[in-house]
Amino acid sequence: MNLIDVxxxxxxxxxxxDYLEALRWPDGKTCPYCGHDKLSRIERKSKxxxxxxxxxxxxxxxxxxSPTVGTIFHDSHLPLVKWFMALALLIDAKKGISAKQxxxxxxxxxxxxxxMAHRIRxxxxxxETEFPKLSGVVEVDETYLxxxxxxxxxxxxxxxxxxxIGLRERGGRIRFMQADDxxxxxxQQIIEAFVDDDVEMIVTDDFKSYPMAVKKFKGKxxxxxxxxxxxxTGDDGxxxxxxxxxxxxxxxxxxxxNYHFVSIKHLGRYLAEFEHRFNERKNPERFDExxxxxxxxxxxxxxxxxx
Numbered sequence: 001m002n003l004i005d006v007x008x009x010x011x012x013x014x015x016x017x018d019y020l021e022a023l024r025w026p027d028g029k030t031c032p033y034c035g036h037d038k039l040s041r042i043e044r045k046s047k048x049x050x051x052x053x054x055x056x057x058x059x060x061x062x063x064x065x066s067p068t069v070g071t072i073f074h075d076s077h078l079p080l081v082k083w084f085m086a087l088a089l090l091i092d093a094k095k096g097i098s099a100k101q102x103x104x105x106x107x108x109x110x111x112x113x114x115x116m117a118h119r120i121r122x123x124x125x126x127x128e129t130e131f132p133k134l135s136g137v138v139e140v141d142e143t144y145l146x147x148x149x150x151x152x153x154x155x156x157x158x159x160x161x162x163x164x165i166g167l168r169e170r171g172g173r174i175r176f177m178q179a180d181d182x183x184x185x186x187x188q189q190i191i192e193a194f195v196d197d198d199v200e201m202i203v204t205d206d207f208k209s210y211p212m213a214v215k216k217f218k219g220k221x222x223x224x225x226x227x228x229x230x231x232x233t234g235d236d237g238x239x240x241x242x243x244x245x246x247x248x249x250x251x252x253x254x255x256x257x258n259y260h261f262v263s264i265k266h267l268g269r270y271l272a273e274f275e276h277r278f279n280e281r282k283n284p285e286r287f288d289e290x291x292x293x294x295x296x297x298x299x300x301x302x303x304x305x306x307x
Contacts, residue, residue, distance in 0.1 A: 001287035006088040016080035017054050021067045023288065024295050029056065032070050036060035072119050072294045082106045084291075086116050091277060091290055095254035096270075115302055118269055123297040124290060125272035133196040134169040139203045139244040140191060140210070141166050142182050145255060146262055162264045164251075164271065165190050168244040173279045176251070176271040178264075187213035205241055247278065266305075 001009075010016050021029065030037045038059040057064045068074050073083060086106060089097050102113035144161035163182060167190075168174040175194050179186050187209050195202065195217070202217055204210040205226045214221045222239045224230055232240040251274050255262050262270050280286040 001088065002092060003085065003088045006084050006287070010081055010084045013080045014054070016084055017067050020071075020073075020080070020291075020295060023292050024067060024071075031056075031058035031061060031063060032065055033063045034058060034061045070298075072123055072297050072299045074299060076116075076299075078108065078112065078116070082108065083116065086113075087120055087290060087294070088287060090117065090120055090273070091280075091286055093258075094277070095250065096258045096273060096277075098258045098260075101258075115305065118266065118305055119300055120290075120294065121269035121273045122300050123294040124276035125269060126276070128193055131175065131194065134167055134173065134175065134194055135196040135199055136172065137170040137201045137203065137238070138195050138199055139168045139170065139241045140187075140195075140214075141205060141241050141244045141248065142179070142187075142207070143248045143252070145252065145267070146264070162267055164248075164267075166244045166248055167191070167194055168247055170243055174244070174247050174275055176275050178268055178271065182207070182209055184209040184212035188215070192216055201238075203239055203241055250274070250278075 010019065028037055029039055031039065036058050039056045040059065042055040042057055042064065055064050055066055066074075068076075068080075073080060076083070086102055089102065089105060097117075099110060099114035099117050102108070102117060103110045106113065108116075143164050143166065145164055146162050163179045165177045165179050165182075165187065166174060167177075177190050177194075179190065191202070191213055197216075199217060199220060201220050201222055202214050203222045203224065204214070206223050210223070211221070222234070224233060224239050224241055231242065234240075251271075254274060255270065259270065276290070280289065283289065
């Protein structure tokens with residue numbers, strides 16, 4: 001569903017609420033507090049834009065609730081139409097879209113646009129249990145992002161960079177993970193968490209930490225010797241890390257070109273955004289899939305983001 005489809009299908013908040021109800025309760029509405037399915041609907045005309053126009057009351061526990069209760073939209077005063085448009089823009093922007101652009105497109109304050117974008121990114125983030133392990137031929141590499149310039153006393157200026165470990169299944173998915181260092185133990189923990197034991201081959205560059213990091217996958221590790229100037233080797237040219245490096249290139253262009261600056265505190269959510277968008281790029285249901293995650297994701301509070 002692209003932006004044109006969204007603007008055509010979701011003209012009012014009631015259109016959005018109907019869609020959210022179908023995603024949240026595909027087998028019929030139930031009370032989010034007690035699970036009872038006997039509900040009465042309360043229609044009201046809002047005197048304030050901050051009040052949802054649709055409520056339900058549970059016959060069993062007498063609790064009142066809206067279709068957005070307990071979701072990422074629950075405590076938002078922004079019209080759902082704008083939330084849906086923000087999602088459509090974010091999910092299809094190959095290199096991401098800045099809060100400043102969302103501010104302009106949606107006609108909201110910058111702080112509101114920034115807060116919305118981070119909430120959507122949080123819904124895109126998948127943990128280990130939701131992410132099937134990578135298989136086939138998997139490329140692993142590390143890259144460094146951002147960092148403030150520091151000038152040690154009496155020394156040369158340098159930048160303290162944020163470390164990102166990338167894993168990419170050729171012809172398939174990617175996984176980006178923050179890391180505190182690139183020691184073999186750290187790399188080993190990440191690789192074993194996300195690579196299937198029956199992987200066909202793991203390809204890395206000649207960085208010294210990788211042989212110990214992939215010791216579990218005996219006989220399956222192949223190395224491309226970048227230090228000697230090689231970028232593709234093997235009988236069929238299968239030994240390379242070009243595909244994970246191209247994913248890093250897209251990530252860096254998005255951060256440098258659109259976001260300009262990313263705090264290490266929020267970097268994980270930006271990585272989740274690029275990872276989710278790349279992995280769902282060929283999925284025609286990516287809008288629905290992401291919206292379903294937003295319905296089932298506990299919202300992050302503004303105070304938590306700015307703490």
